[in-house]
Amino acid sequence: MKIHIPTPLRTYTGGKETVSVSGSTVNGALDQLTTEYPELKPNLFTADGKLRSFVNLYLNEDDIRYLPAKEDSPTAESDELTIIPSIAGGCCR
Numbered sequence: 783m784k785i786h787i788p789t790p791l792r793t794y795t796g797g798k799e800t801v802s803v804s805g806s807t808v809n810g811a812l813d814q815l816t817t818e819y820p821e822l823k824p825n826l827f828t829a830d831g832k833l834r835s836f837v838n839l840y841l842n843e844d845d846i847r848y849l850p851a852k853e854d855s856p857t858a859e860s861d862e863l864t865i866i867p868s869i870a871g872g873c874c875r
Contacts, residue, residue, distance in 0.1 A: 786864040794821040836868040
């Protein structure tokens with residue numbers, strides 16, 4: 783499957799926008815991604831191994847938070863996983 787890497791995290795993938803991995807689940811794909819690019823792991827996961835709350839994952843067009851199996855959702859070779867970090871901020875006077 784292909785994993786699309788957001789611009790702020792491409793530093794950890796050697797500038798690659800897309801990385802190809804195998805994995806039968808979303809977790810399996812992320813595990814392979816962070817094994818291949820270990821500097822990504824602390825940006826995606828907490829110290830206890832949970833996906834950070836500000837990291838949004840889309841399996842094809844579906845937000846994994848709303849899939850029945852969430853991170854354990856099965857994947858196929860033709861699937862695409864998109865990592866989208868939440869963006870917050872703004873300014874007040």
